[in-house]
Amino acid sequence: MANYRKLKVHEVGTDTYIDYEANYQRVPCACAFHPNHDLCAISYDNGNIRLYSTFNDILKLVKEFQCHSQCIFAIAWISDRLLCATSGDQTTVIYDIETGDEIDLLRGHTMSVRSVCKLYYSTTTGGRDSIINIYDRRYSKKQGALHPISSIACAHISSTALQKSARKDTRSVTAVEFQDEHNLYSCACADSALKVWDLRYTYSRLNTNHIPKPKRMFCVPIDDVKSINRLAGFSDMKMDSNRMILFANCTNSKIYQFDLHEDTYLSSSKIQSYTGHRVGSFNIKIALSPHDQLLLTGSSDFYSYIYR
Template sequence: MFCQRQIRIQQHFLLHDKLCFLEWQAHNNAVFDLAWMEKEEKLLTASGDQTAVLWDVKTSQKLETFKGHTSSIRSVAFRKFDDSVLATGSRDGHIMLWDKRLNHKDGAIPAYNTIKNAHVISSAKQKKKNRLGPALDSQQSVTVVTFQDENLLISAGAVDGFIKVWDLRKNYTNISTEPMSRYVFPYSGNCQRRHGYSCLTLDSYNSTLYASCTDDVIYVYDVITYNQQPVKTIRGHKNTTFYIKTSLSPDNKFLLSGSSDEMAYIWQVDKTNNSPVILKGHNAEVTSVAWCPHDMTKVSN
């Protein structure tokens, strides 16, 4: 789905054993992330055209456009228990919060809260790189956002090495200085330079966070205590891009990850030192992965 402009939906009809495809042109640039609206057949897309769009899947109709970023949007997420509110993270370095119930402005819904420069390396380096244009974007990009609950948003960036937890009861829009998150998980790896994160996955209890880092390690954090040190690390796969995703099984016992080495990996989360199950068959980087929510024996990758 990444780096394509079209959306393709595949549905399997059990009674007729047929595949049904829906496909439409969603954006004028690459689609970088997707999020399904809970309990409704609506899909949110994030694109390199600097917009997020909500779609009616049955009709392929555009329902809402969310506009305000100045660079490509790399991640989208709905708030838990309230699909009217969503968050986006962009290559422009900002996190934006949106409410689809707000009035339109110039044909699109504007953001109601903006966390500016959420993962900039430092203010001093920022001033120097402001003259670099697109080079600055790549240094401050917000690569992933996910809601822990209705008030807390977790985010990660491309190079600063931090995972941050934001309290959304605070209005960040008018803050001119570097915004302060409620909690921070600093980079825990052994590399001399900090690395970014391609995916943040929470368990069903919203208590354990699996953070897939571009140093080929998945760091596991306790997001009840917010202890800055990971409770464990998971190794075995390769992650050299920001497209590698992870997924937990419905019972929270197994973690599935894509990999840059053309394979997918499955670990038992309480025995991560054991060798993972390796899924072969691809001839390119394995990016998006998912467990079937109704059948533990089926995964997609």
């Protein structure tokens, strides 16, 4: 077990901002720091995004705008001015933070969109429908929206479940991460395997009666899977700055560290893990410090844990 610190807010200080609306405390759902400026974007359950300045010790609200009519599950910076937000309304929107205008509307999911990542001109989303969509903003819009240039349907649905009913056994794609322009990683809420997709292959040619085959898989040790009473899955994953180490937060309350230099991880492999926190929700997210030395995770016991 790795060393960790357990943190909990016991009082509200000047660096804490609580949002109330009609005596109801708004719930923050996602957070993304600007890559080049002292600015933090936070999304809320009412579909709003707020921008806070982190330059001083006291948080300062810079701007607020409405992005969606429902909860925003994930956000990502596309550029200095553009922010991407996914929602329960089955769409993803790219906004200009300077003007508050909608720049692009991304369609292609049939259920809520739970995760997003970007690389160069490509934006990738993962949904509760177990579909991964890849968009290219250089392509022209159709009927006022961008549509996927490639899709991976049934990305985390087993063949057995597909035979029964894919609709009843949807496995939400909880996180997507680019390693490079060709390799995309994904994880899901009820799949103990992290999957690597080769984007040079056109998965869209497959229909929904076939399970797409990933390039590689990284599996949770079988003994760890047996220790929980439900299907093992992942709530989140993050790569280090070199894109060669991947940390994945599993529903068995362990964060696994995968070395992406390895060809594959089988269910019998021994994998370094971090324990101490509790994962009782798929809203438990993780973050890495810029120097890759500290790993932060939320926890269902209302603490935050920092692993070294």
